[in-house]
Amino acid sequence: MPRRTDRDGTPAYRFLGVEVTRREAVFLLVGVVVLFIVPDLTTVSDSLQLSVIHQGLLFGFAAVGLNLLLRHTKLTSFGHAAFFGTGAYATAVLARYAGVQSVGLLLLGAIAAATVMAAIIGVLSLRHTGLYFALLTLAFGQLLYAIALGQSALGGSDGLPIRPGPANQPLLFGTAFSPDVYQVLTYYLTVVVILIGLFVMYRITQSPFRNALDAIGQERTRARFIGLPVRRYVWVAFVISGIYGGVAGGLFAVVRQYIRPEETLFFLRSGDILFMAILGGFRTLVGPLLGGVVLVFLQDVGQDVTQYYDFLTGVILLILVYGFPRGIVGSLQSGGIVNTRLGELRREPSVLSTWGQTAVETTERKLAESMTSLRIILFGAD
Amino acid sequence: MAVTPTAALVQTLNGIQFGFILFMIASGLTVILGILDVLNLAHGELFSIGAYTAIGVFGFIIGVVGPPGGGIVGTAVFLFAVIAAVLITAAILLPVGTVLEAVFLRQIYDRDQVYQLVLTFALLLILLDVKKFIWGDSSLRTDAVYSAINTIPTSELVGLNYPTYNVFVILVGMASVVGLFWFFERTKTGRIIRATAIDREMATAIGVSTDRVFTLVFALGAFLAGFAGAMAVPPTAATLEMGTNPLVLSFVVIVIGGLGSLRGAFVGALLVGVIRSWMITLYPPGEIAAPFAIMALILLVKPEGLFGTWGETA
Structure with a gap:
């Protein structure tokens, strides 16, 4: 049961290691409720589409993983699509060649593949920091893209379907559902996975491990001097962030039931994932998730409104870089630029x-x- | 698969030709990286803007000069006209680079590196649609230059059937490599740029305006990218997404050669060009993957790249 504690004079509640003030608890509850009623909300208006929000959440979830590196170790990975794609392709290969039908098993396969891939790429690229690291992750991502494109077993540029078994779809609880029900059920699955993922990430950010990563991000040499195994810690963080990408990719494959290299492994997807983190606010926990939904939604709306939607995205990123470097969530938080400016305006309209x-x-x-x-x-x- | 010596030679020449184009792109990128400390993701777009612009400039110049006349004089006039068109295209890219650096990049040098990546990525997206707005969705091509230059006999003289245009690219590429090294080794501006690369604070102390050097370096990078675009477009077509592949390959070249090393970029570009070209005959699916495989190998053996930091050794 929730336990009452005290944080800086404001009453707070503690439950499963999560400490929230009453205000935060309300936000949390509203957020969870909104996540769960999205399928109902999308029936109200045509401009809101479940598949778009779903895709945004999945890419945003990958961005939550990337954020662990970006926020604490100050490493900019420009190849996170590699893990997203690995998860997606592992799912597709299991479904097509091994005939695995259970969604749970498919996701486990995605996690395993992404873990191995992140472990390998991590060993190779974490020798470097800064731009070199960004370049290396990008190059490894493109290498995987090239492999997926070049191997006919992986479908080449056509991609692979995820339609195993006689039911022609992955099975939830061993049952086949009609497409509509399947879409909604996989959405709920995604929400549950995301909530678990966020909870795990929250616990990580409350642990000594996070402090160690922060120390490494601020000053590597000093961190090594005080006895932190820098290389190993950063590697572990890299693998964790890769797993988030793999889970997101696996879910993406299960939901879409068809994947192509362009939409999973291409380096522009890596860019998208990175910018979702920045857009939502990479100093916050849920920012990247929100950034994912907003960016995918904007791109989708942009595609309908104008053929120049890349321009639109570019301008939004420019505004972000110059005006709101802390991202959406970061700017809306107390002390963020929006609150400060609104306060000034209220005091003195001139x-x-x-x-x-x-x-x-x-x-x-x-x-x-x-x-x-x-x-x-x-x-x-x- | 049996590969005849002639085919091997042709593939090697193709590789060298592509390597020179790649060097022109990667050299700009590596100099920008070495001095501004910014990874310019929009560099591939500058290359492709160069290609689009070149099509217009080629059309104009050929309209003025006319097709190559008979004899050596006519041919020479035409070749000079083509080189002039390439240089004009590259010169058009100079102000583009200047504006991008002065308006956008200059504000964020002291910010986190991730913002620089976001910014250049935003510029990439914007330039992508600016191209779509100006030149439209469909690909553009100019056959006149390619076919006209190919009528000049070169490789046929030694009994090889190889397009003269590619020979032309290799020659111009060699000239530009020599020119670039001469610029950085021998001219005052080149020395100032190298001095800034070695020690920014010291350069400021002896009176170098780093702001100007930064703008100049970025404009130079844009110039080289435009040059490469103009040289690369005649045999193929200008398309909207043509910038992506050379950009990513340039990253590979930079990593192979060593971050910020001009000499490394040269060696890396030829290596990537030739190996990629061999792969097309030996094992086609490996064509895209091979450069990255070389890169991974180099990183395992020599993590800092083939050549160290640029500046002191050029």
């Missing part, structure tokens, strides 16, 4: 004109600067 003026001035200055640079390049001097 601050709005000052903001406008600053914006105009900055733009003018930047333009002048770039014109100077251009003149220097073209004529050699100013």
Whole structure:
């Protein structure tokens, strides 16, 4: 049962190691309820589609895993699609060649494959940090993409179906369901998996292991001096984050029942996963998940509205980089930029004109600067 | 599968030709990486913008000069016209690079590296759709240059059937490699850039404006990417997604050669080009995977790449 504790003077509740204040508990409850009623919400409006939100949640879940590396060890992985794809392809191969029908077994296969893959790529790429690490993960991701594309056993560019057995679909609880029911049931499965995954991640971020990772992220040499096995800890974090990607990929395969290399292994998917983490706020736990839903939703809406939806995504990322570096959740939190600005506005509405003026001035200055640079390049001097 | 010596030679030449194109892209990327410390994910888009622009410039120049006339003089005039068109294309990319660096990149040098990746990725997406807006969805091609240059006999003289255009690319590639090394070794600007790469603070102390060097380096990278795009487009077509593959291969080249090493980029580019080209005859499915396999191998044997850090040794 929940136990009452005290955190910095505000009453808090402790349950299964999760400590929340009353406010946070409300948010948590609302979040869980929303996750569970999404299938009903999507019947209300045509613009909301269950499959889109589902896909967003799955990629967002991979981003939650990536966030463990990004947030604590300050390592930017640009190849997380490798694990997503490994999970998806492991599922597809098991279903097609081994005839595995149970969703649980398929997901276990995805986890096993992603763990092995993350272990191998981790050993090879964690010798480096910074950009080198980003490049290496990207290259390994592309290597897997190339393999999936080149091997006819893996379906080449056509991909593979996940339709095992006489029922032509993976079985939940040993039963075959009609497509509609299957879609909703797999969605609930995803929600349960996500909640478990978030809980595990929360426990990790409350553990000494997280402190060690933070220390490594801040200063590797010092971390080694105080006796932390840096390489091994980072490797473990890498494998954990890979497993999240693998689970997401396995679920993606089970839900879609058809996978292609383009949508699972391509390096742009790695980029997507990374930007979901940033978009949602990589200093927060649930940010990446929200970022995933928002990014996939925007891309889907963008595709309907304009053929230039890549431009739209690009502009959103630009706004994010310059205006809201802490992401959606990070900006909305207390102390975030949105709350601060709203507070200023409420106290003194005239601050709005000052903001406008600053914006105009900055733009003018930047333009002048770039014109100077251009003149220097073209004529050699100013 | 039996491979005749002639076929092996042709594949090697193809590889070298591709290697030179790759070097022009990777050299810009590696210099930007070595000095700005930014991995420019939008570099492939600059390459493809170069290709699209080149089609227009080629069309214009050929309209002015006309098809190659008879005799050596006519041929020479045409070749110079093509080289001029390539240089004009590359020059068009200079202001593009300048604006990208001065407006977007300059704001975020002191931020976390992940934001730089997000920013250049955002630029990649934006440039992708800018291309779609300007040149449309379908691929564009220019056959005039390719077929005209191929009428000049070169390899036929030694009894080999090999397109003259590829020989042309190899020659221009060699010239650009020499030019690039000369620029960094011998010119004052090149020395200033290298000095900034070796020690940014010291360079500032002796009066180098790092802002300008950064802009110059990025513009130079854009110039090289545009040059590569213009050289690469005649035999094929300009497509929207043509930037992706060279970009990723350039990463491989950079890792093989050593981060920020120009010499490493040269060796890496030729290595990747030739091996990739051999794979096409020996084992086609391995074509895409081979460069990454080499990269993994190099990393196991020599994690810092074939050549160390660029700057002091160029």
